[in-house]
Amino acid sequence: MQGIIVNATAADRARLEAVVANRNSPQKHVWRARIVLLSADGVGTVEIMRRTGKSKTCMQRHRHQEFTRFLDALEREVPAGKIVHAILDNYGAHKHPKVRAWLNRNPRFVFHYTPTSCSWLNAVEGFLAKLTRQRLKRGVFRSIVDLQAASCGKPTSTPNPSPGPPIPTKSSPPSGAGTEPLASRLSAGH
Numbered sequence: 399m400q401g402i403i404v405n406a407t408a409a410d411r412a413r414l415e416a417v418v419a420n421r422n423s424p425q426k427h428v429w430r431a432r433i434v435l436l437s438a439d440g441v442g443t444v445e446i447m448r449r450t451g452k453s454k455t456c457m458q459r460h461r462h463q464e465f466t467r468f469l470d471a472l473e474r475e476v477p478a479g480k481i482v483h484a485i486l487d488n489y490g491a492h493k494h495p496k497v498r499a500w501l502n503r504n505p506r507f508v509f510h511y512t513p514t515s516c517s518w519l520n521a522v523e524g525f526l527a528k529l530t531r532q533r534l535k536r537g538v539f540r541s542i543v544d545l546q547a548a549s550c551g552k553p554t555s556t557p558n559p560s561p562g563p564p565i566p567t568k569s570s571p572p573s574g575a576g577t578e579p580l581a582s583r584l585s586a587g588h
Contacts (some may be wrong), residue, residue, distance in 0.1 A: 404437040406434065414434055418435070421432055460491055465494075469497075469500055469507070484510065485508060485510045486509055489513070492511070534548060
């Protein structure tokens with residue numbers, strides 16, 4: 399099968415390498431630049447995915463067959479002896495008899511199912527998204543201690559200690575002021 403051929407000029411290559419080297423470049427631009435550079439070097443799709451840590455964007459279908467293939471890939475990639483905890487929703491493919499049989503054959507995998515109708519999980523997801531956005535995104539952590547300090551330290555923006563309606567800073571006119579008819583106000587000044 400013939401794939402797409404990417405030819406990068408020396409100037410293009412220099413620009414892409416500058417994007418990759420710049421620590422202030424958005425991460426998605428860095429990934430895309432690396433993919434284009436590897437494609438220009440003639441590297442195949444599987445090797446590009448391995449080197450960049452990116453996989454194909456989505457599965458065409460979400461059935462138990464695709465899920466067990468995904469679990470097989472995890473089994474190959476995760477070092478032996480490590481216990482794998484997977485948090486799953488209650489989608490039917492995750493509880494299929496063949497998936498349960500796979501789980502029985504692979505005791506180091508532990509499935510945790512989210513409760514049905516758990517709206518509190520949305521709040522947890524929102525908290526984790528905010529933590530990622532404010533503290534962890536584009537951060538460099540050289541140790542677990544650095545990561546813990548970044549994620550558990552003083553919040554970047556503290557919540558309002560006394561929430562409520564805004565308090566006006568300018569005094570309002572006395573009650574009843576300005577309610578007389580316009581004609582009487584205009585004639586009083588002349």
